[in-house]
Amino acid sequence: MDMKTKMGMKKILKLFLIYNFLTPALIAKEAQYCALNKMSFDKRVRVNDFPSYFFKVHPSGEYIAYINSSGNQLLNLNSGKNFRLPGIVDPVFSPDGKYILTPIIESSLEHGPMTYGENLIFTASLDIDGENKNGMSFYLFNDFKNAQENDQITKEEIKKLHTSPIFRDTESEGVYQSASIDPQNNSMMVITDQNRLSSKNYDLKDGDISSKGKLHSICDKVENFPTNLPMLSKDGRFISSFNERTKTTQIYELKSDGNCHLSLDLGLATGKVSFNKDSSQVAFHVDLFSTAAGSYFSGVASDISKDVYVVNLNESRDAHGLNLVPSTWAKVTNNQANGDGSFYPDFSNNGDLYFLNDSGNYFEFIQKKQDDLNFVNFYGVISSKEEYENSDGEIDACYKINKKNELNFILGQMWIDVCKKISNPTLTDSVLISMGLNKTNCEELVKSKWDDSVKEKIEGIYRKKVDLSFLKEVDLSDLLAACPKNNEESKKEKIVGQWLERSTQSLEETLQQKCMSCHSSPVSYSKEVTTINYYDENFKTVKTIKEMKKFAMKAIDPKNIDKVSASKFLDAITHANPNKRMPKGSQLSDDQYKTFMDYYILQSNDLGENESVGDEDSPSRKPMYSEAGLEKQLKENIALNEAYFKEYPEMKEAFIRSQRKEVWCNFGQLGCADLIKDKLNTKKEEITSLEEKLSDQEKEEVLKKYNRELKCNYNWNVTRSECKEFLNNSNEEYGF
Secondary structure (H helix, E strand, O other), rough: OOOHHHHHHEEEHHHHHHHHHHHHHHHHHHHHHOOOOOOOOOOEEEEOOOOOOOOOOOOOOOEEEEEEOOOEEEEEEOOOOOOEEOOOOOOOOOOOEEEEEEEEEEEHHHHHHOOOOHHHHHHHHOOOOOOEEEEEEEEHHHHHHHHOOOOOOHHHHHHHOOOOEEEEEEOOOOOEEEEEOOOOOOOEEEEEEEOOEEEEEEEEOOOEEEEEEEEEEEEOOOOEEEEEEEEOOOOEEEEEEOOOOOOOEEEEEOOOOOOOEEEEEEOOOOOOOOOOOOOEEEEEEEEEEOOOOOOOOOOOOOOOEEEEEEEEEEEOOOOOOOOEEEEEEEOOOOOOOOOOEEEEEEEOOOOOOEEEEEOEEEEEEEOOHHHOOOOOOOOOOEEEEEEEEEOOOOEEEEEEEEEHHHHHHHHHHHHHHHHHHHOOOOOOHHHHHOEEEOHHHHHHHHHHOHHHHHHHHHHHHOOOOOOHHHHHHHHHHHHHHHHOOOOOOOOOOEEOOOOOOOOOOHHHHHHHHOOOOHHOOOEEEEEEEEEEEEOOOOOOOEEEEEEEEEEEEEEOOOOOOHHHHHHHHHHHOEEEEEOOOOOOOOOOOOHHHHHHHHHHHHHEEEEEEEOOOOOOOOOEEEEEEOOHHHHHHHHHHOOHHHHHHHHHHHHHHHHHHHHHHHHHOOOOEEEEEEHHHHHHHHHHHHHHHHOOOOHHHHHHHHHHHHHHHHHHHHOOOOHHHHHHHHHOOOOOOOOO
């Protein structure tokens, strides 16, 4: 094909695409359907930074404490000015605004502000067994507020601020803390993730802080008490957490005897909860359109959008304790594009909401006044769940949608189908997105799209999983009446600061933003691993042996990632199970993922041939034939030696006896202990009869090595790591 023909073909293809797919009227119509209601805010404070997962607003609403690529920061929301706070993780204000709490390694405290890398280099050179404890440090907030306003402050003065907490508790070694205040008793309670979930009380008298009692577990009498994303209410009456078993966020009433009472199950998978001053409201974010919905909730991934919600709560009491009953709720944000999101809302004392917003990986802290929220009645998404046995004999469930949300569910389904092109939306996604529809666009969507084919499509998505009997009764007028009554908000927003253009986030910046909150110190963990896979004569797995193993990962230095860590990162961020993928919840954007991949490829080129980068050895593969399989294997071994038996028939019977032991052990894991014992005795006789006499110690060493070699040869009662020195001969021989 010549150049002229190619150009002609390209032109025809271009015209075809324009005619068939880019009709302007169609684009305008689709865009009109898809535009969600526009939300306005009171203030946007833009930061040229990559804030990490944890931030808290000061009760005054004038400051935010957050984590950036250097460590903890104090952000003035009026000026946009930053000032370095002590520590590198989890800065928290006390509910009365007087104190800043942060976990700090004891021996690094005297050095003042340090970056992650500097902190790691310093602490790695110390003996951390007992002498270099982490601990909760308490500072006066006003000291840092005044320092931030002082343009003439010196480095020595800043160092003195950082190294002079008014109180330090080395018994409290946890992180991810939250606090409550009891003004009547002048006391503060702090919970951390220490020992899964621990609490400590402090006296606040005459401006001093002192421990009040010992560190203790909370809600430990509650079976399977959830401890993910724990957050304490500011009045100390409740604690919220995410339950991985139910995939919902729950709120418990705290009780001193450990028998905490489940006050509310929100019925939604949410990020960490923030309570307002008197626990009459909670705020949280929810992932929409996420393949990992119901896992941890961290940053925004390319396949996720996140929105903030506020729920009003009423209290009632029964014989078991306080119950929280949702009355109304409001959708605070409307993030339409995947990869954008608003998250980690927090209340100031006057009830205003503050949250972090990510738009194209540009970040801003946003203020939304309480009076501007548009509350509607709260109805749970699911009203009932009936389990049944399906045709495969497995337990399945049929869900019934709350009647009050049936029309919202349909509206959400239609919007997702037209605007997101998602074939398998969740019930929750459908109901939540309907709260943000624009009245005019919603009505146009219904008029243009609602017909029997939509009903059939929805039924095809959920089949028998959801009771959709109500669909046949719904008509056009029902859906038009269900469209939101709200209009687009129009309000002049105050903008503090401006974003600077920047290149793609570097690996170091990604690590500091996404990983350092959990990996600024060594992490130990346990997981179940498969150590042995047994296969039958048809090479099908018939049995596996699993055990819990403990592993450790050293702290991360973002400026110096070794090849082993790079490999572990790759395994973690590409885990097949979204609920186990790192960072928790699959929060890497496409660009961030590519940055990790490029770095790993560069590092993997430098891996040694025999260098191991995994957490554990690959599982051993061991045969475990059936009795019939063992007999068949024995016959095959005999047949291979028939020519020999014709010449020496007297040897056949002894050979069969010997081979039966070999086959039953090697292919069936049967009788191996006796077989190895016999061979060890034979070996012992051999080395005893040597002309060159061996010492008892030398004999012991020879027999010990031979014993391990036999175990490896028969794949019996041995691990891969114990067999490494014997694997060079033939991996197949040893079944690995």
